[in-house]
Amino acid sequence: MKKTWLLGLLAFAGFQLSAQTEAETFREIYSQALTEQQGYEWLRELCSMGPRFAGSDQATASVLHFKAKLDSMGFETRLQAVKVPRWVRGPQEQAWLIQGIDQTAMAVTALGGSIATPAGGLRGNVVEIPSFEALDSLDLKGKIAFFNIQMDPSFISTGYAYGSAVKQRWAGAIEASKKGAIGVVIRSLSSSINKYPHTGSMAYADEVKRIPAAALSTFDAELLSKSLKKDPGLQIKLQMACEWQDSVYSYNLIADLKGSSKPNDVIVVSGHIDSWELGTGAHDDGAGAMHALESLYLLKEMGFKTKRTLRMVWYMNEEFGLNGARVYAKAAKSAKEKHVIAIESDGGGFTPKGFSIDASDEMVEKLKAYRKLFEPYGIYQFSKGGSGADIGQLKNDDIILIGLRPDNHRYFEVHHSALDNINSVNAREFTMGSASLAALIWLMDRDDLCVGCKS
Ligand SMILES: [Zn+2]
Known part of the structure; x- marks a missing residue:
């Protein structure tokens, strides 16, 4: 009787400890992100290079610029050639x-x-x-x-x-x-x-x-x-x-952080690097591309080792044909790569509200259990629904697809217009998106929350 009581107490203490640890980890991730705001600086840098319409020199230049940066930071990077249409607005x-x-x-x-x-x-x-x-x-x-x-x-x-x-x-x-x-x-x-x-x-x-x-x-x-x-x-x-010209080649950018015990299981975190050319695509989808990069950077910098390989993907040409996402999905399939989770941010850099999940009801329910951890950060939406156009190309029964859902009341004021520039992105709102993705990835990997991942 006494023993059972003791075990119960220990189990309770253990539960308390692990619950506290999760909350503390979340706090650390959000604190680090908001203090440093590195992703926002990268976003500013990206936007200063000009618009990134697919097929333009700037679109390719921005990919090459950040590839070099990621190489120097210790990511394993590669370019993936993508043939894109070339349409020029003209004067x-x-x-x-x-x-x-x-x-x-x-x-x-x-x-x-x-x-x-x-x-x-x-x-x-x-x-x-x-x-x-x-x-x-x-x-x-x-x-x-x-x-x-x-x-x-x-x-x-x-x-x-x-x-x-x-x-x-x-x-x-x-x-x-x-x-x-x-x-x-x-x-x-x-x-x-x-x-x-x-x-x-x-x-x-x-x-x-x-x-x-x-x-x-x-x-x-x-x-x-x-x-x-x-x-x-x-x-x-x-x-x-405006006029049509011959198609040209550009690139997807892929950057890996190898997993410690399950390196063949891939968690994709992604956004599209191309934009329309009236503005500089700060929200659409510079913010998403930088959410992907900053979330992985935070985990790496803070010393979190994930079991699975974390992979940032920047797709070329979501806006004008989804070419990059199609090339990526096709190559992943023919290489028989095992993608267990794919996350996309393509709803702008406004305050994140939650996640839209394209997975079985059972998985959605499991993810909903994370809600209490996220609520202190204003994240409460864990709903079943569409994820994103780019990661949609990876859809099958064995992958969990997740879209970051920022507040959307102002998104369509700037979307695809000259107003979509760095001045319309608030650094703190944007950074909350990166931190939320980092926290989610860390948690799902730790809990083996993917199809067939529980050993
Ligand atoms: Zn977009």
Whole structure:
């Protein structure tokens, strides 16, 4: 009886000790990250090199620059060649609202992949399209189609709001051209009214005539819509000199920290290194790339030895074709590499709120048990859901896919626009993301929390 009591006490003390140790470890990781803020300095350095549109010299230069840095820090690095499309925006994108002799300049940008307008510009009458359902009854012959579909502000998640409106960007040119339109302008996918146009990839269909496609700032979309109500005969003029060139080679960057006892089990922590070129991709996805790097750097610097190999991957060209992620997944499969966990940060550098988990219900439940450890740091979301476009390429039954979920209320104000620069990233908010990833990786590796990992 006495013995049982003693064992119970020891077990209780042991539990207390291990619980305290976890909390202490978390505190150490977050303290170190917030005190040092090394990742933010790297992000600043990355952004100072300019935009990193896939196929551009800067995109490749930034990969090579950080490869050398990681080599000197003791990571095992390698480059992985990726063939990427090359589309160049060209100089001076312009649009005017024309009413009689009055011409009002509007803020515009070509959608990624668009053809150019004729050299003298494209001028025409405008038909406003409030929804794809309304398209059937509209005559667009010889007109410029104006998709004015707002990101639904009633959604709590701006990601869902984006999803509710993004079709106009990728399918607008195809659908408008089928109805005879000569060009298309869309309302920028922005959650606020501002004068910055937001770009993003668009598509053409083989059998449908290609027409120029651009995005107006939300401010100018409102202006055009109001002006059309007063004067349906008004015209707009669009001038863009973008062009397609031959595909080029660039690289994914891979950096390993070898695991101590299970080096063949790989935990990927990743983001995409390419960005759009209106800003410098500080949030999308410089922040994610640096979250990946800083989380591994923190564990290494603080002397945590993981059982499994930690691998940072920076994918080249998420924005304009997912080429890097596809190349990475294909190579990993043919080399029969065992990926047990893949984490992606591609939601910006805002305050992290939690994780979205693409795994079995059982695994999601196990991860939810970590919530109490993370709550003091404002991390409470452990929900089943999509992870990310890049790591989605690795999906199978034996891998846990996890997306970092930062606060998203401001993300779509800057996303794919000139506002996505280092000034829009707060160092502490960003750093909380790196620390959260480091803490999660440490915990999952320690607890063997992956499919078939419990020995
Ligand atoms: Zn992104």
